[in-house]
Structure formats: structure tokens, C-alpha cells
Amino acid sequence: MINFAIVGAGFIAKKHIDAIEKTEGAQLVAVCDTNPERLAEYEGKVNTFTDLEEMLKNQGDLHVVNICTPSGLHERLVSTVASYKKHIIVEKPMALTVEDSEAIITEAKEHGIKLAVLHPNRFRPAIKKLREVYDAGKFGKLSHANATVRWNRGQEYYDQAPWRGTKKFDGGVLMNQAIHNLDLLLWFMGPVESVQAMAATRFRKIETEDLAAGVIQFQSGALGIIEAATTIYPKNLEESLSIFGETGSVKISGRNANFIETWDFQDVSEEEAQSLAEEIKADPFGKPGHQCIVEDMVAAINENREPVVGGEDGLAPVKLIAALLESAETGKKVTFN
Structure with a gap:
């Protein structure tokens, strides 16, 4: 079973959660958001965190982190998640600048993790x-x-x-x-x-x-x-x-x-x-594109290959x-x- 976490519990996170729940071999184990009010609906269902590093340190069974925050925060969050060697699915756009997008690709490669960009x-x-x-x-x-x-x-x-x-x-x-x-x-x-x-x-x-x-x-x-x-x-x-x-x-x-x-x-x-x-x-x-991306990440991990929509695909647009x-x-x- 591949365990997923969500970072950023806003509107788009619901599509990610639905995709995880519909994917065989995947399960949601944690949700992280700096706003405790957004976490209320997940209390008792999964582990909830208001601090990303706390989640990464304490959720030891975590494999993949889906980043669903405002786009300007993506690079900083990817850097943190990558340092804990967790695979990443990042919402579009992967970042707001070419420099941040290239940094995301570099960080994923340096830490040996799989990176998928959400282009459904x-x-x-x-x-x-x-x-x-x-x-x-x-x-x-x-x-x-x-x-x-x-x-x-x-x-x-x-x-x-x-x-x-x-x-x-x-x-x-x-x-x-x-x-x-x-x-x-x-x-x-x-x-x-x-x-x-x-x-x-x-x-x-x-x-x-x-x-x-x-x-x-x-x-x-x-x-x-x-x-x-x-x-x-x-x-x-x-x-x-x-x-x-x-x-x-x-x-x-x-x-x-x-x-x-x-x-x-x-x-x-x-x-x-x-x-x-x-x-x-x-x-x-x-089939919803978010589900296709999640299914592909599960397959990429199990088959030890790169995701079909990877970092270079996210960088190009x-x-x-x-x-x-x-x-x-x-x-x-x-x-x-």
C-alpha cells in the first residue's frame, strides 16, 4: 500500500483526496494545513498536522506528498518534502518562475525521489x-x-x-x-x-x-x-x-x-x-485526470520508473x-x- 499525504487543504485538495481514495493500492494517511479550521473535517479520519516538518518527522509510513497550496509556495515546500526523501505530486503550475521550477527538478533528482506534475x-x-x-x-x-x-x-x-x-x-x-x-x-x-x-x-x-x-x-x-x-x-x-x-x-x-x-x-x-x-x-x-496521475505514481513506485508527467513536462509551460x-x-x- 502506497501512503499519501495532502499539504494544503483547500478546494483543489478534495480532487486529490478523491483520486487517492479511488486508486487501488493507495491510501490517504495525513493532511497538513496551517489553518486548523480546514483540518476539522479530517479529524478522526486521518492524522492531521499544522506543520509540514512535524508531519514528515512523525508520519513514518508516508510515501508520497501531494502539494496543493498556492503556487508561489510550491518550491519551498518541495524542497522540504524532498529532503525527507518522499515522492511528490505537485499541482499546476509546478512553480511561478523558471528558476523555482528548475530548482524543484534539481531537488527531486538530488534526493532520488519521483516527481509528478498535475496536468490532468x-x-x-x-x-x-x-x-x-x-x-x-x-x-x-x-x-x-x-x-x-x-x-x-x-x-x-x-x-x-x-x-x-x-x-x-x-x-x-x-x-x-x-x-x-x-x-x-x-x-x-x-x-x-x-x-x-x-x-x-x-x-x-x-x-x-x-x-x-x-x-x-x-x-x-x-x-x-x-x-x-x-x-x-x-x-x-x-x-x-x-x-x-x-x-x-x-x-x-x-x-x-x-x-x-x-x-x-x-x-x-x-x-x-x-x-x-x-x-x-x-x-x-x-477517468478523472487527478486519479490517472495518482494511479501512475503508484505504478511508478512499484515499477521503479519515472512518472508519465514529470518535472520537465511541468517546466515547459x-x-x-x-x-x-x-x-x-x-x-x-x-x-x-
Whole structure:
């Protein structure tokens, strides 16, 4: 049995706990939060702690720690957990800066622990089918791709906690909302050559951007277009990922990028494409991505391999976002080394 602990008992922690409870060979043994009120519902069910090091010292049977705190705290917490040689699952983004993200990877390697980053959208049925045809070379040479996040986050969302919308602890629409879509964009399109972007804070009273748009040139020569906004009235409109190649065009859309809108390949009939779209529509979310990540961590420990979504996967979108924000601030193209 692989024993898990949660650090940070806020909203997202409930998804982690549900994933652990549904995973064979996994069990939750501890929850840690600096706010005792958040721990009340776990009293008597698991061990509870208000101090991380106290938990790491006293919970001797612990194997994996899931970090679910505000993003600006991730690197410091990972450093502490890694020093006790516990495996780690860290929520997205893995950190708010490239430097902190790289430090997390280094700390995991130095202490010989497994590191997984929570990018659950890779496990949605439509995205898994898209990956199958991509790996099979169905697109031919890639032309370009489009990643769009048109969501609503009202002022009340940011007012829920003082860290929301801050540069130090939260990040803006690119880092907090669009990062899942950007992870998918990079997963399919590969390394980035350069970016050029604009960003603005149009409606919300926050430190960070609520609107951003950018253009990417990938090392392959393909282009990418990014649009990300939390300014959409009055509710979430869409999240979509479109990929275009010589012999294929696909658009995955819906409010959370989980339905097939376009599925055109030269060797796939309209009937086959429609059948696949209906299959996805019947179960658009599939097994929860958090559960897939937890299951994979259990398997990685038992099989002594690396998690399928590891530190480098978490670093890539952070590097992309940092470049986009640098370009937006300077008004210049940013070229990757």
C-alpha cells in the first residue's frame, strides 16, 4: 500500500483526496494545513498536522506528498518534502518562475525521489485519441496550432483569498487558467523557438493579466496562436485546441476542451469521424485526470520508473509563459536558447 499525504487543504485538495481514495493500492494517511479550521473535517479520519516538518518527522509510513497550496509556495515546500526523501505530486503550475521550477527538478533528482506534475487534461478521452493519431503520423507535416481559453473569472473569484491574482503566489490567466491548454499545445507541437505576445489587465482588480494573446514559432518551423482570457461575459465560453497538418485537421473544443468539433484526415471517412465524436460525447471526461496521475505514481513506485508527467513536462509551460510575459512587457520577440 502506497501512503499519501495532502499539504494544503483547500478546494483543489478534495480532487486529490478523491483520486487517492479511488486508486487501488493507495491510501490517504495525513493532511497538513496551517489553518486548523480546514483540518476539522479530517479529524478522526486521518492524522492531521499544522506543520509540514512535524508531519514528515512523525508520519513514518508516508510515501508520497501531494502539494496543493498556492503556487508561489510550491518550491519551498518541495524542497522540504524532498529532503525527507518522499515522492511528490505537485499541482499546476509546478512553480511561478523558471528558476523555482528548475530548482524543484534539481531537488527531486538530488534526493532520488519521483516527481509528478498535475496536468490532468492529457488523460481526457478526446485528447488521448488525438495523441493516438498524432503518434501514428496522421497529420503529416504540421502547419500550425491554436490554443484558446475564453473563460470567466469574476472579481468575486479573486476576492476569495488575498493571494489570488498576485504575482508572488498565484499568477494570471496564462499561469493559472491557460496552463493546461499550453501544456497540451507543447505536448503536441514540441520545443519553442521564439514568442511574441501582448497582455493586459482589462477588468479585474488584480496584479496579473486577465487577458493575453501571443504567437509562437516552434523549432519545427510550425506556428502557434494563443488566446487566453478570464474576461468573458457572463460565463465560460470555450477552451479549445486545434492542430493543422498536411493530411489532418482537428479541433477539440467545448467549455473544457473535451469534445471533438473537427476530425478530418484523408484516410478517415465522415462516418468514422462522426462515430468517434459520438463516442467521446458519451463520456467526455473519462477517468478523472487527478486519479490517472495518482494511479501512475503508484505504478511508478512499484515499477521503479519515472512518472508519465514529470518535472520537465511541468517546466515547459512555465518557460513558455515566462517568455510570453517578457515579450508582453518589453514589446519584443523573445527567443529561446
